[in-house]
Amino acid sequence: MVNEWKALERAGEWAGLEGTALEDYVVLVADVHNTAIADYDGFESYEQEYYDFLNQEVFSDERVVDILLSFGVEEETVDAFRTGNVPVAETFHSEHLLDHSLNELVDLIMMLKLVERYTTKTNQEYIPSRYEFQKLLFLTNLNLKQTETGSIVDESEFGLLETTGYRYSFTKRSSGPFSTGAYTDKYRLYASDLLDEEVLEHEGTGEVAEHEHTYGIKLSLKGELLMNRFRDVLRDFQSDILMYWNRAQEDAIDTFGELSRDEIHDYIISETDIASRSTGETLLPPRQTRFESESNDGFEGITGVVNNV
Amino acid sequence: MDRYESLTDVDTHDEDLVIICEHDELFGTPVEDIVSDIRDRINGDQLTVEEHPNGKQRVERHEWLVRHSIWFVHYEELLDGEKADTLDTYFTMLAIPRETEVFVCIDDDDEEAREQLKEEYRDRITIAGREDVLIAQASMHLNHANPANGEAGKQTIKAWNNAVCTLLEDFGGVNYG
Numbered sequence: 001m002v003n004e005w006k007a008l009e010r011a012g013e014w015a016g017l018e019g020t021a022l023e024d025y026v027v028l029v030a031d032v033h034n035t036a037i038a039d040y041d042g043f044e045s046y047e048q049e050y051y052d053f054l055n056q057e058v059f060s061d062e063r064v065v066d067i068l069l070s071f072g073v074e075e076e077t078v079d080a081f082r083t084g085n086v087p088v089a090e091t092f093h094s095e096h097l098l099d100h101s102l103n104e105l106v107d108l109i110m111m112l113k114l115v116e117r118y119t120t121k122t123n124q125e126y127i128p129s130r131y132e133f134q135k136l137l138f139l140t141n142l143n144l145k146q147t148e149t150g151s152i153v154d155e156s157e158f159g160l161l162e163t164t165g166y167r168y169s170f171t172k173r174s175s176g177p178f179s180t181g182a183y184t185d186k187y188r189l190y191a192s193d194l195l196d197e198e199v200l201e202h203e204g205t206g207e208v209a210e211h212e213h214t215y216g217i218k219l220s221l222k223g224e225l226l227m228n229r230f231r232d233v234l235r236d237f238q239s240d241i242l243m244y245w246n247r248a249q250e251d252a253i254d255t256f257g258e259l260s261r262d263e264i265h266d267y268i269i270s271e272t273d274i275a276s277r278s279t280g281e282t283l284l285p286p287r288q289t290r291f292e293s294e295s296n297d298g299f300e301g302i303t304g305v306v307n308n309v
Numbered sequence: 310m311d312r313y314e315s316l317t318d319v320d321t322h323d324e325d326l327v328i329i330c331e332h333d334e335l336f337g338t339p340v341e342d343i344v345s346d347i348r349d350r351i352n353g354d355q356l357t358v359e360e361h362p363n364g365k366q367r368v369e370r371h372e373w374l375v376r377h378s379i380w381f382v383h384y385e386e387l388l389d390g391e392k393a394d395t396l397d398t399y400f401t402m403l404a405i406p407r408e409t410e411v412f413v414c415i416d417d418d419d420e421e422a423r424e425q426l427k428e429e430y431r432d433r434i435t436i437a438g439r440e441d442v443l444i445a446q447a448s449m450h451l452n453h454a455n456p457a458n459g460e461a462g463k464q465t466i467k468a469w470n471n472a473v474c475t476l477l478e479d480f481g482g483v484n485y486g
Contacts, residue, residue: 027442
């Protein structure tokens with residue numbers, strides 16, 4: 001977790017402040033914060049110690065309580081400030097949760113599930129690199145493409161990828177299949193503080209943007225909180241569409257999670273025509289169908305996660 | 310730029326602040342005056358801040374830009390300025406450490422721009438709509454990532470410094486695609 005000081009502003013938003021009132025509050029709490037922290041004897045670590053400091057030394061300050069009262073904040077909320085009981089960690093961690101369209105959201109949630117499943121299944125702290133991360137997404141969609149729909153009259157060349165799977169297009173790079181869209185979405189999860197990346201080795205894998213170091217990927221504390229809180233919902237998808245996708249992803253993790261990069265590379269060579277393709281050519285198209293919020297396709301689980309948070 | 314191996318390497322720290330806007334002026338005030346007000350609010354004497362104007366002209370020099378731990382960006386430069394695509398690429402390619410604090414200044418009450426920035430960049434940026442708010446936010450940040458704040462403050466700076474070293478090694482000679 002970084003930039004914990006932003007919890008001050010989040011607490012104001014939690015109190016219902018917005019616009020000019022929120023800005024006036026920020027200016028005031030900055031003064032209170034800066035004075036109080038100068039008198040504090042140094043932090044061993046941020047997170048909880050810092051949140052306790054905010055409650056004891058900043059939020060409960062008389063000037064902060066007064067400004068909340070002047071803006072007509074509810075008495076119960078003001079009391080939380082006055083008594084130093086603002087749920088700082090919760091307001092900080094849940095802010096800016098993904099408010100994307102359903103179409104994007106499903107990919108992001110499935111990406112989080114990929115990270116969680118991998119680390120649980122392999123008993124490792126991280127997905128070991130951006131290389132494995134990209135290839136597992138690819139192999140999930142490849143699994144779906146290779147799964148027949150069961151339709152006798154209308155079998156699609158895309159298999160189940162016709163209706164479910166990631167909406168990422170994979171192109172050929174020197175590292176094999178790579179999706180810029182997936183890379184961008186991983187960034188969005190990182191920017192929302194749901195995923196963490198750490199340098200694990202001072203040697204790259206050859207993956208895009210992984211030339212000199214190898215980056216491990218894991219759920220952040222906030223990501224873990226999200227997945228834990230909605231574990232049941234996310235485990236038991238009501239929708240067949242999501243169930244097949246989830247199954248394909250779990251199969252990919254179970255099959256390739258413990259394999260070496262060379263073994264994954266060899267599998268991809270054997271199962272695709274990548275060897276005969278040119279760099280930049282599309283190897284695997286995205287899911288063909290768009291998910292619509294209005295279509296009631298059984299996405300209650302996914303939308304429920306967001307609505308509840 | 311060298312890696313910090315231990316927290317004793319962070320007993321003091323010099324913060325570099327880059328300004329990416331048209332005339333090195335934000336909210337109608339010269340940025341140097343704003344930075345001066347921020348300096349007055351920094352606790353202790355272990356942290357210094359030096360501003361670097363003309364960042365807009367050097368946006369494409371990633372290896373230079375990324376060494377700045379605080380950015381003041383006028384919102385138009387991020388949304389539709391001539392270097393907007395380059396800045397956006399830095400964000401989406403994780404070419405800026407998460408510990409780097411990017412303050413985006415909206416000086417004309419453009420609510421549509423505020424919503425668009427929140428949508429696209431979320432927690433990676435901090436939006437300031439007033440000069441006193443910018444000063445407040447930046448001072449809180451600098452009293453947080455501050456060696457005077459004990460091990461936690463030093464650890465924050467160490468993490469930023471080493472993340473920049475890693476990025477310089479990874480992205481230095483590589484394109485972003």
